[in-house]
Structure formats: C-alpha cells, structure tokens
Amino acid sequence: MTVVFVFTNFKDAEKFKKTSSSDDPEEEVWASLKQKIVEASDNPEAEVIPRLPSRNVGIEHIQEDSLPDSEAMVDWHNYTLIRAEKERVGPGEQGKPLVISKEEEGSHDSLFRSNGFSGYASDLISVDRSVPDIRHPGCKTKLYHAALPTVSVVIPFYNEHWSTLLRTFHSVINRSPSKLLKEVILVDDASNKPELKMQLDDYISKLPKMPKVSVVRMDTRGGLITARLAGAKKATAEVIIFLDSHTEANVNWLPPLLDPISQDYRTAVCPFIDVVDFNNFEYRAQDEGARGAFDWQLFYKRLPLLPEDLKHPTEPFKSPVMAGGLFAISAKFFWELGGYDPGLEIWGGEQYELSFKIWQCGGSMVDAPCSRVGHIYRKYSPFGGSGKGDYLGRNYKRVAAVWMDEYAEFIYTRRPHYRDMDPGDISQQVALRKKLECKPFKWFMKEVAFDLPKHYPPVEPEDFVSGEIRSQVDSGLCVDSGFGRQGQQFGLSDCMKGKAGAAGEQRFALSWRKDIRPMNRRKMCWDVNSYQEEAPVTVYDCHGQGGNQFWKYDPDHKWLIHGGNPRCLDHDPKGRRLFVARCDENKATQRWTIENVNLDQLAKWDDPMKDLF
Numbered sequence: 128m129t130v131v132f133v134f135t136n137f138k139d140a141e142k143f144k145k146t147s148s149s150d151d152p153e154e155e156v157w158a159s160l161k162q163k164i165v166e167a168s169d170n171p172e173a174e175v176i177p178r179l180p181s182r183n184v185g186i187e188h189i190q191e192d193s194l195p196d197s198e199a200m201v202d203w204h205n206y207t208l209i210r211a212e213k214e215r216v217g218p219g220e221q222g223k224p225l226v227i228s229k230e231e232e233g234s235h236d237s238l239f240r241s242n243g244f245s246g247y248a249s250d251l252i253s254v255d256r257s258v259p260d261i262r263h264p265g266c267k268t269k270l271y272h273a274a275l276p277t278v279s280v281v282i283p284f285y286n287e288h289w290s291t292l293l294r295t296f297h298s299v300i301n302r303s304p305s306k307l308l309k310e311v312i313l314v315d316d317a318s319n320k321p322e323l324k325m326q327l328d329d330y331i332s333k334l335p336k337m338p339k340v341s342v343v344r345m346d347t348r349g350g351l352i353t354a355r356l357a358g359a360k361k362a363t364a365e366v367i368i369f370l371d372s373h374t375e376a377n378v379n380w381l382p383p384l385l386d387p388i389s390q391d392y393r394t395a396v397c398p399f400i401d402v403v404d405f406n407n408f409e410y411r412a413q414d415e416g417a418r419g420a421f422d423w424q425l426f427y428k429r430l431p432l433l434p435e436d437l438k439h440p441t442e443p444f445k446s447p448v449m450a451g452g453l454f455a456i457s458a459k460f461f462w463e464l465g466g467y468d469p470g471l472e473i474w475g476g477e478q479y480e481l482s483f484k485i486w487q488c489g490g491s492m493v494d495a496p497c498s499r500v501g502h503i504y505r506k507y508s509p510f511g512g513s514g515k516g517d518y519l520g521r522n523y524k525r526v527a528a529v530w531m532d533e534y535a536e537f538i539y540t541r542r543p544h545y546r547d548m549d550p551g552d553i554s555q556q557v558a559l560r561k562k563l564e565c566k567p568f569k570w571f572m573k574e575v576a577f578d579l580p581k582h583y584p585p586v587e588p589e590d591f592v593s594g595e596i597r598s599q600v601d602s603g604l605c606v607d608s609g610f611g612r613q614g615q616q617f618g619l620s621d622c623m624k625g626k627a628g629a630a631g632e633q634r635f636a637l638s639w640r641k642d643i644r645p646m647n648r649r650k651m652c653w654d655v656n657s658y659q660e661e662a663p664v665t666v667y668d669c670h671g672q673g674g675n676q677f678w679k680y681d682p683d684h685k686w687l688i689h690g691g692n693p694r695c696l697d698h699d700p701k702g703r704r705l706f707v708a709r710c711d712e713n714k715a716t717q718r719w720t721i722e723n724v725n726l727d728q729l730a731k732w733d734d735p736m737k738d739l740f
C-alpha cells in the first residue's frame with residue numbers, strides 16, 4: 128500500500144531540505160519522510176492540499192434505514208483514519224515535541240513574541256498532524272447512540288497564527304463523522320493580520336471536502352464573548368460546539384460530547400482539555416479529570432473527582448463550572464438561556480455566567496472523559512489592551528450581581544472596589560432569571576459545588592499561629608525566609624522587629640490549610656522534601672495538599688512539627704542553619720517563641736471551619 132504523505136505547507140519542505148543532507152540526529156526521520164514524499168510524488172493527487180483517507184468508514188457502513196430505533200448503540204470510531212494516522216511520521220506527528228535547532232532560534236523567537244507560543248514550530252508541523260490517542264483504554268470500546276444530533280462548531284479568532292488556526296479546523300473536520308458535522312463557523316473578531324482575510328477565504332474555498340467551513344467577519348473587535356455569540360447566531364445544527372482557535376480535536380472526540388445531549392437537551396458537555404506545549408507543540412495530558420470550580424476572587428480552580436466518579440473513569444461526571452471556551456450545548460438550550468449575557472465584554476467571567484445559568488435554570492453540566500481536545504495555553508497574551516478599561520472587573524460584577532445572591536458579598540470582601548462598580552444595565556439578565564424561575568445560588572452551592580467551601584472557603588478561617596518565630600536558645604534570632612525563590616533553602620537571621628531599616632521576611636502564618644506561609648507572600652509555603660538527618664527547609668509554591676508542606680504547632684512543647692512522619696523544626700544557632708530533625712524533648716533548639724498563638728483556633732485543628740458556615 129502506498130502511503131500518501133503530503134506536506135501541507137512550505138516550511139515542512141524547507142525543514143526537510145535543510146536537514147536531509149546533514150548528519151542530523153533526526154536523519155532517520157527525515158529519511159523516512161523523504162521516502163514518503165517520493166511515494167507521494169508519484170501520486171496525481173499529491174499536489175492537492177491536505178488529504179486524509181476517506182472519513183467515517185466506521186459508521187458509514189450503517190445504513191440510516193437499517194437502524195432499529197433511536198436507542199441503538201454503535202461504535203463511532205473511524206478505524207481507517209485511526210490506522211492511517213498511526214502511520215504518519217514527520218515533525219510533530221503523533222504529538223511529539225518539535226526540536227528547534229540553534230540556527231532556527233531567531234525565527235522561533237520572533238514568532239513566539241507575536242503569538243505567546245511558537246508559531247515557528249506550528250509552521251513546521253502538518254496542519255493534519257496525528258495526535259496520540261491518550262484516552263482511557265475503556266474509551267476505545269465504548270458505544271454511543273446511533274442517533275446523535277448534528278453539530279455546528281464555532282471557532283472565534285483574533286489574530287490567530289495562520290497554521291495554528293488551520294490545524295484547529297482541520298483536526299475538527301478530519302476527526303468528526305461527516306454526517307454529524309454540519310458546519311464549521313470561523314468568527315474573525317476584526318483581526319488585522321492580512322493573511323486572515325482574503326488568503327483565508329481563498330484557502331477555505333479551495334479545500335476539497337471542506338464545503339462546510341465559513342467565516343463570519345466582525346466589523347470591530349468585540350471580544351471573545353461577542354464573537355462566540357455572532358458565530359452561534361449563524362449556527363444551524365442542533366448542537367453548538369465552541370472551540371478556541373488554537374486547539375486540536377483528538378480521536379473520536381465528537382460522539383462523547385453529543386451522547387449526553389441526545390439524552391437530555393439541557394445538558395452541556397465539556398471535553399477533557401489536553402496541553403499542546405507552547406514551545407514545541409508536544410501534545411500531552413494535563414491530568415485525568417477534575418471538577419471545575421472557582422475561588423472567591425473568581426479565579427478558576429479545580430476540585431477532586433468524587434469517589435463515585437473515580438469508579439467509572441470513562442463516564443461523564445458532573446462539574447460545577449466549565450474551564451472556558453471548549454464545550455458542547457444544544458442550540459435550543461443555549462438560546463433558552465439567552466446565550467451569553469451580551470453585556471459581558473472582551474473575555475472573562477462568561478464561563479461562570481453560563482455555568483451558573485445552566486445549573487440554576489434547570490440544566491446540568493458534565494465533563495466527558497472520552498472526548499479530548501488539545502489546547503495551547505499561551506505563555507502570555509500578545510494582544511494588548513482593548514481600550515475598555517477594567518472590563519474583567521465589570522464582567523465579574525455582572526455575574527456576581529445577577530447570579531450569586533448573598534454569596535456576592537464574599538467576592539466584594541476580597542475585591543472591595545467591585546462593590547460600587549457599575550455593572551451596566553443588568554435588568555434583562557435579572558428578568559431572564561425570573562422568567563426561567565432559576566434556583567438561588569445557595570442551591571447551587573449546596574447541591575452542585577457542595578465541596579467547594581472545604582477547598583476554597585468563602586470566609587477564611589483564622590491562622591493557628593502567626594508572626595515572627597524566635598529561637599528560645601538565642602532570642603535575638605528569627606526564622607527568615609529572605610524572599611527566597613522557588614526551591615530556595617532558608618535559615619535564621621537577626622530579629623528585625625522594631626529595628627528600622629532591617630530587611631527580611633520574618634512574619635509567617637500557620638494557615639487553616641496546615642501549611643506555613645510568609646504573611647506577605649501567601650502563595651509560597653515552607654517545604655521539606657528530603658529524609659536526610661537534618662533536612663533543610665525551602666520555600667515552594669503552595670499546593671494545599673499537606674504532605675511535604677504539612678505543619679502543625681504543639682503549644683505544650685513549643686514545637687513546629689513537619690509532615691505525617693513527624694519531625695521538628697530545629698536549628699543550629701551558631702551557623703544560623705534551619706532544618707527538621709527527629710523530635711526530642713531534651714533539645715532546646717526545637718522550641719520556638721511564636722508571636723501570636725491562637726488557642727481557640729488550635730482547638731479547632733480537626734475542623735478549622737467549624738462555626739464559620
């Protein structure tokens with residue numbers, strides 16, 4: 128069998144030329160590539176831009192009229208495609224990382240700056256590249272209903288990098304059963320990169336087997352939310368799927384998203400989001416699932432799966448909020464909910480607005496582990512301000528004011544300026560909530576996000592102990608983490624309290640999460656990760672999971688005890704060295720004077736949130 132492999136852009140071929148005659152370590156790869164090109168050049172179709180084996184053979188053999196009923200379950204995999212993709216070799220194929228050579232770093236850097244990811248790497252990789260099938264093995268034998276709804280995929284973009292945008296919709300078209308994919312709607316949010324205008328129209332019009340792709344153009348930049356709404360308004364299929372413009376759909380991604388909707392149109396479904404590395408385009412898992420949540424500054428957070436979810440790793444599980452822009456929803460339900468609040472600007476908060484609305488107004492939301500989509504998390508956003516001021520704050524205020532009832536107060540406590548911020552006219556959103564008889568936020572917190580307060584308490588419990596930590600052997604010595612960076616060891620220095628001009632980081636808190644943080648840098652934690660005899664203490668990003676960052680205070684011994692296999696904070700006053708060692712009642716160097724000891728809070732050690740809510 129002749130394998131047809133066609134470079135889909137010039138850079139592929141350039142890279143090939145550059146390295147084929149050298150003794151590059153990747154020689155073998157290039158040699159096999161060369162072979163494939165030779166084979167392809169014999170093929171009259173080789174001049175045609177991307178071509179994958181005929182699609183959807185897995186399902187196409189099933190005759191519409193032979194389906195017994197709408198409850199029939201079928202295997203939706205396209206095995207012809209899966210086999211062909213497994214054989215692909217070349218830069219970035221199988222989701223492998225691309226190696227950028229020294230000579231290429233200049234090109235890499237300039238395309239990195241303008242995109243926040245390596246546009247250069249993207250250009251070297253086929254827009255039809257294969258990705259690794261990293262689904263749970265159980266997904267490979269899963270059946271879904273034969274009767275699934277049709278789909279419009281809406282992909283807004285703003286100055287997206289050319290080959291990255293192309294790869295997004297190529298992956299969608301290649302890996303979707305054609306009978307389900309009705310159309311792909313690209314929404315150009317008034318980009319100003321010239322290639323995203325006529326060149327894009329031209330590209331789309333020339334693609335064989337891609338009559339379904341269209342572009343909606345916005346006159347002025349309205350932001351992600353406005354663009355998504357504009358695309359959704361054009362959508363004609365039963366289900367709308369929103370994707371970002373820098374994503375790659377994985378094997379058989381579509382049926383798991385549609386199946387729950389086919390059973391209940393008021394279910395929204397999110398795929399697992401994988402990572403496409405911003406540097407080298409490696410495709411890899413982020414994790415194997417978590418439930419979406421938020422803290423009380425409205426930062427997106429994640430909650431652990433429930434024991435019930437862990438028992439069924441391929442089944443959709445309920446999630447309180449979606450991560451962002453990748454999800455499926457029936458058009459009927461989306462518009463019953465009024466779409467997104469059109470008063471939300473640019474981006475931010477919309478995932479909360481829609482999630483709260485879905486749950487509170489009679490729907491539900493699940494993550495489908497067997498649907499995976501890779502996403503480039505940019506290193507930074509290269510797109511500058513929108514000239515719209517604090518739109519994020521206004522968006523959050525709108526969401527809080529319309530949907531969160533008395534819980535909005537917990538946000539205003541942390542972001543006091545939201546309290547008096549004008550969210551604009553919210554009367555229509557309030558009226559919608561009334562009309563749909565949506566449930567109160569309290570219901571959402573009790574029934575859907577019931578374990579959120581345990582991880583992200585609306586009111587922070589008090590610290591167990593806090594302030595400076597003074598040696599009882601040499602009362603002039605204090606623990607000082609010296610504003611250390613990630614992984615940096617620290618020790619003791621002269622106590623600086625009351626001394627003008629002294630510099631140091633000597634105030635700490637043993638927080639309700641049972642870790643110790645500098646009081647002015649509450650993202651860093653004391654961390655011990657070695658079992659050596661006098662193991663050093665370092666500062667590290669807090670993970671909130673105990674373990675090597677777990678500390679407790681023993682007021683009787685004046686000990687600070689580390690870890691589940693307890694050792695005590697100890698020091699060498701002469702060398703000003705700090706470490707943990709086996710607890711020993713006879714060692715004075717293990718006793719500490721801590722500025723504030725909150726005995727009431729220490730009495731609630733096992734349930735620090737007692738009496739809070």
Ligand SMILES: [Mn+2]
Pocket residue numbers: 371372373502503
């Ligand atoms: Mn994105």
